[in-house]
Amino acid sequence: MNPNDLPIGVFDSGIGGLSVLSAIKTALPNEPLLYLGDTARVPYGSRSPETIVRYTQRVAGHLLKRGVKALVIACNTATTYGYEAVNTRCIELGIPVVGVIQPGAQAASALKSVSTVAVLGTVATVNGGQYTKEIQALNPNIQVIGKACPLLVPLVEEGWLNDHITEQIIVRYLNEIEAKPDAIILGCTHYPLLKHTFERILPKVTIIDSASV
Numbered sequence: 001m002n003p004n005d006l007p008i009g010v011f012d013s014g015i016g017g018l019s020v021l022s023a024i025k026t027a028l029p030n031e032p033l034l035y036l037g038d039t040a041r042v043p044y045g046s047r048s049p050e051t052i053v054r055y056t057q058r059v060a061g062h063l064l065k066r067g068v069k070a071l072v073i074a075c076n077t078a079t080t081y082g083y084e085a086v087n088t089r090c091i092e093l094g095i096p097v098v099g100v101i102q103p104g105a106q107a108a109s110a111l112k113s114v115s116t117v118a119v120l121g122t123v124a125t126v127n128g129g130q131y132t133k134e135i136q137a138l139n140p141n142i143q144v145i146g147k148a149c150p151l152l153v154p155l156v157e158e159g160w161l162n163d164h165i166t167e168q169i170i171v172r173y174l175n176e177i178e179a180k181p182d183a184i185i186l187g188c189t190h191y192p193l194l195k196h197t198f199e200r201i202l203p204k205v206t207i208i209d210s211a212s213v
């Protein structure tokens, strides 16, 4: 088979990466895409770095074995911990791999008159501090605050997207952020599925959807 005819492999721990898949589909409507959601082991975000690296390598390995011409790690948690290992393997195979953190960090640091950015993500993504490093490397004047929102992934996987309980939980997480952010990064690919709720709660705050930037 001509390698150009192979699909682009896209993966996440669950359904969150579908938000990335849909952005890729809009940008590249004629590209064949192959999606893998590791719903058997979701969530990744509450696991140890070693486990996340192992899961990421396995899922990427599965797609590489199936045959893909490029890989998209459509998961912030897997990008934070597993990108390096997957990239090393992909370099050997001559296959490009992209993660989701750099584009979100670039979008945040390019915003005008923003001094505080809150990054919402899984416990592992927030602890990994990748967004903080990337944003501050681009713009050291931006203060970055991480806020883990561990209940949101199970709620999205459950399909509770337009539910008052989900909304109350989001409000509670946002109220726990000490400073008033000018912008918020949805630093988990599950959260864009709740973007309308964030926008309703925070009409004056810029919401950056790391899945589609």
Ligand code: DGL
Binding pocket: 012, 013, 014, 016, 017, 042, 043, 044, 045, 046, 074, 075, 076, 077, 078, 122, 125, 153, 187, 188, 189, 190
């Ligand atoms: N969608 C994944 C992310 O972007 C996280 C979901 C999980 O905890 O497995 O981080």
